[in-house]
Structure formats: structure tokens, C-alpha cells
Amino acid sequence: xxxxxxxxxxxxxxxxxxxxxxxxxxxxxxxxxxxxxxxxxxxxxxxxxxxxxxxxxxxxxxxxxxxxxxxxxxxxxxxxxxxxxxxxxxxxxxxxxxxxxxxxxxxxxxxxxxxxxxxxxxxxxxxxxxxxxxxxxxxxxxxxxxxxxxxxxxxxxxxxxxxxxxxxxxxxxxxxxxxxxxxxxxxxxxxxxxxxxxxxxxxxxxxxxxxxxxxxxxxxxxxxxxxxxxxxxxxxxxxxxxxxxxxxxxxxxxxxxxxxxxxxxxxxxxxxxxxxxxxxxxxxxxxxxxxxxxxxxxxxxxxxxxxxxxxxxxxxxxxxxxxxxxxxxxxxxxxxxxxxxxxxxxxxxxxxxxxxxxxxxxxxxxxxxx
Numbered sequence: 019x020x021x022x023x024x025x026x027x028x029x030x031x032x033x034x035x036x037x038x039x040x041x042x043x044x045x046x047x048x049x050x051x052x053x054x055x056x057x058x059x060x061x062x063x064x065x066x067x068x069x070x071x072x073x074x075x076x077x078x079x080x081x082x083x084x085x086x087x088x089x090x091x092x093x094x095x096x097x098x099x100x101x102x103x104x105x106x107x108x109x110x111x112x113x114x115x116x117x118x119x120x121x122x123x124x125x126x127x128x129x130x131x132x133x134x135x136x137x138x139x140x141x142x143x144x145x146x147x148x149x150x151x152x153x154x155x156x157x158x159x160x161x162x163x164x165x166x167x168x169x170x171x172x173x174x175x176x177x178x179x180x181x182x183x184x185x186x187x188x189x190x191x192x193x194x195x196x197x198x199x200x201x202x203x204x205x206x207x208x209x210x211x212x213x214x215x216x217x218x219x220x221x222x223x224x225x226x227x228x229x230x231x232x233x234x235x236x237x238x239x240x241x242x243x244x245x246x247x248x249x250x251x252x253x254x255x256x257x258x259x260x261x262x263x264x265x266x267x268x269x270x271x272x273x274x275x276x277x278x279x280x281x282x283x284x285x286x287x288x289x290x291x292x293x294x295x296x297x298x299x300x301x302x303x304x305x306x307x308x309x310x311x312x313x314x315x316x317x318x319x320x321x322x323x324x325x326x327x328x329x330x331x332x333x334x335x336x337x338x339x340x341x342x343x344x345x346x347x348x349x350x351x352x353x354x355x356x357x358x359x360x361x362x363x364x365x366x367x368x369x370x371x372x373x374x375x376x377x378x379x380x381x382x383x384x385x386x387x388x
Contacts, residue, residue, distance in 0.1 A: 135160025
């Protein structure tokens, strides 16, 4: 089946995604869901198709058709998979995760002004705008007439006036939600998340490039694996120095109120290859720093002596290190806001990121110790 078929299928059926309570709780459907989340798209698709053949519930059949399409999309993505170099991660609150991203000079996150559009009062994550005061065009996500998020833009008239917002068009906006648009500094690339475009499930990440000749944005392309996964992938952004990229996702996160910010090595044209082993896809999608992983694997485990007092002492020691590092990070963030020299800010930013990664490592140690 071709790409346009699956894109059309998801558009047509998105509104009927809800499943009946009885059938969605079936063990076979849950097994297929686990296989899909584990990148075993072929096996998951076979189960969905089998269930579809016997389904008499229209909503459940629509759900199965969507999941089959997502599996086909997933198989296609794994044919051209990247393997980015992971440099660490940090777990942060989901609602305002943007505030934990490294600052980009001239850019900032801000609430959507009511004059530009409406937003859901309890959006999670909150619907913020990635603004650049030096730009004459502002891109943002706001609710459309049907209650879904679309991407809009408004063009500056003068220092105080802006044109009425206009939608970017149906090739950018789907029947689902398009959220958290981020435009590159040169205004040529638009990154955003969508749960209504051609994808593998949940929110996927997309890029659209600006065509100078037509003055319009091209048809968006899925960033592909492992940037987009069956989980919810909310944001992809390159830092202005083009040393790092940041990806925000709920993959590998058990807490529904948290997200994980991954720092990746910046790549202009990632090398892509085919992945046939679901276990290999799952490993790559975890975006774990391989050196740290090897270091942990090579450690010789200490025998369990049942020394409970020593265990308590170790847990308290790790928690103390976490608390101490948090205090240091708060002080560094306060100092960061007072700096104006770019070199000093860049140096301090790296120090803060390293501290956040260290906290994440300590949390892992704390979980193992407990």
C-alpha cells in the first residue's frame, strides 16, 4: 500500500479512534499493542488484521484499521532508520518541559496571546509559543473551529500591529492536532508534532521546508525513526550553535506527568540504513549513551549480603547527592539569567546540562539501590 493511502486512512478515521470497552480490553489487542510499541510491526499487524476479520464493532474496526496503517508506516520508517549519537537525557515535568530546554539567544517560550487564538485551559503540555522578537513572522498553534490544534502564522505590520492569523494550509494541518511549531533561525525549516499526519502512533515529529519561489511551506515529511516512535514525541529542536539537537518524548517514561529531554549530537545529513530486528530498533530508540551503557554492563555486581543498614546508608548518600546537585543547578540557572556575554552563557549552559545528566544518572543509581 502506498503512503497516500495510509495518510488518507488516518485522516478519515481519526475521529472514530475510540474503541468499545469490551473489545479493546481483549488480550489479543493488548498483545498487538505491546508488539507495536516494541517495533515488531509485522507481528502486530497480523493480529490487528485477524481481529478486523471478525470484528462487528464499527469503532473497533476503525481503530484496527488505523493501527494496521501505523504498522505499515512503521515498517517503512525502519527501512530508512537513523542512529543518532545520544549524549544524555533529563526527565522533567511534562506540563512546562520547554522551560527546561537550554536557552537559545533571541528566542523564548511565551504563552499564546488571546488576541491571536484560543488554547485549551488544561493543555498538557501547555501550549506555548516559540518566539523570536527579531522576526517579522510568528508561528504558533491554536484551536480551530472543530476544537483541534492547527498551526497559524501572523506577520508583523509595525512595532505594535500584526496581521490577523492565517492557517498554514491543509497540507500542514490535519484533522488531528499540530502542536509546538519551531522555526529555524533562518526561517527555512519548520518543525512540529502531529497526531494526524502519516505516522506510527501518538504524536510524531515532522519537518517542512520553505519554498522561496512559491512563498509557501512544502508538504511536511516525518523525521522518521528514531525521532518518531509509537510513543508521543513532542519536540525536535537544533541549538543555534548546531552542536546539539534536543528531542522531547515520553518513550521510556513510566510517569505520565513527565517527559524526557534527550540531547543528541547535531547531524546535517544523518546516515540511514534498514533495521529488520525489532530488538535492535527498541535499543536504538532508547537513545542511550553507549559509553555509559558499556560502563554499567562491565561493572561486577557486588554480592547481596543482606546488610540492610548499609543499603539504607547508600540510598541516603545518593539522595543527598541529588539534593545537593539540584541546589547547585538552581544557583547556576539564577546566574545564567544575569549573564550577557555569549561565551560565558554557552559555558554555563554546558555546565547546567551536565548537571542535569548527572542527576538523571543518580536517579538510576537510586532506583537500583532501592
